[in-house]
Amino acid sequence: MDKLRIYQIILIALFLRVAWSIFLGVEPVSDSNMYLQFALTIMKEGSYAYPDGNLTAYWPVGTSALYASLFFLFGTSDIVIECFNLCVGLINVYLIYKVSTFYFNLKVAKIAAIIFAFWPLMIQMTTVIASEMIFLTVCLLALFCWNHFRSKPVLQLITFGVVIGLGCYIRPTIILFLLIMPIIDSVTYSWKHSVKIFIPLLIVILITAPWAFRNTELFEYPTFISTNFGTNLWMGNNVNTTGAYMRLPDSIIGLNEKERENELKQEAIEYITDDPARYFGLIIKRALLTFDRETIGVHWNLPQLKKLTSESGINAIKIISTAFWLIVLSLSVFGLIISLFKEKFNKIFFHPTALYFYFMSIPLLTVGQDRYHISMTVYIAMFAAYSISQLIELLKRKNTNILKSI
Secondary structure, eight states, X not given: OTTOOHHHHHHHHHHHHHHHHHHSOOOOOHHHHHHHHHHHHHHHHSSOBOTTSOBXXXXXXXXXXXXXXXXXXXXXXXXXXXXXXXXXXXXXXXXXXXXXXXXXXXXXXXXXXHHHHHOHHHHHGGGOOOSHHHHHHHHHHHHHHHHHTXXXXXXXXXXXXXXXXXXXXXXXXXXXXXXXXXXXXXXXXXXXXXGGGHHHHHHHHHHHHHHHHHHHHHHSSOOOSOSOHHHHHHHTSSTTOOSSOOOOOGGGTTOOHHHHXXXXXXXXXXXXXHOHHHHHHHHHHHXXXXXXXXXXXXXXXXXXXXXXXXHHHHHHHHHHHHHXXXXXXXXXXXXXXXXXXXXXXXXXXXXXXXXXXXXXXXXXXXXXXXXXXXXXHHHHHHHHXXXXXXXXXXXXXXHHHHHHHO
């Protein structure tokens, strides 16, 4: 482990992702197809709209805008998508290495990078048009800027604010970084760190204001980046819910996106407040839906996989993906517990711990699906790596004691 270098880990990650891309290729389904259609519309028409021309803000615009920029510069071939996704995947391997060195140590950083390099889902996403991997990059960049520029506060806050502002266009859930980072620093170091929220907040407002203005003008209601929060909350909290994704009701036909979001959000809130005990039962159901498997990467690559292998082969890939996920998740829980007890619970006030629980809470409180745990993978990988490093140290000490007793 001491002799292993980050560039070697990145080369392994590169080989695995290129091999996957060579055998599969891109064939968008579900949300991936919508991102593609939106990207093509942005490139051709200069507007964020459905193919029929209806303007939208349902999904955050950032992912489609990024792919549209790539299509404008390099064309719309699959190789453009794969090369971009490949770069994002390798950047994530490098960034989790760098960020882990801030919070743990070099050994943990290398193990975290190895976990990301070999993670089946991260490999599978090389041939998928989606926001998930890009969002991980943004989160890692935010953590990198916050820590790397700590000795230069002005640069720290400006870069952090820019990353969060742009990240809102990918997924607005990143906005709570503005509170989490300074609050944790205030508890850990000094209350003076709480003032760090103001410069990044101003930058975020400036970056997101044009899109918020566009959406507010379009829907005639105050609207931030997207209009899907209320619908997601409703999917996991209504009389017919299973806790997972479901089709929207006929009752919202004829409403614009913001009216639809407001109505469904209100219905969900009434359902929650009507029987809080039932809501907590749904939290358990959503937890199982979110964490019991990791097959979304297979699902999003299903058309190409069906051309390549049989049903039993596809199931085998699902089993491998889920087994890897459950092992890493279990190790991360073990690592989190070790860190809390070892540091006498000081690690509660720790950026990776806070973000671990923050991203966990989102699907538990709204709607469950295995894709919604992807935002947690950065922090899961860090604590899993920490757990492995502690086990290695334990084995080393045990072997040393055995040798001494001989």
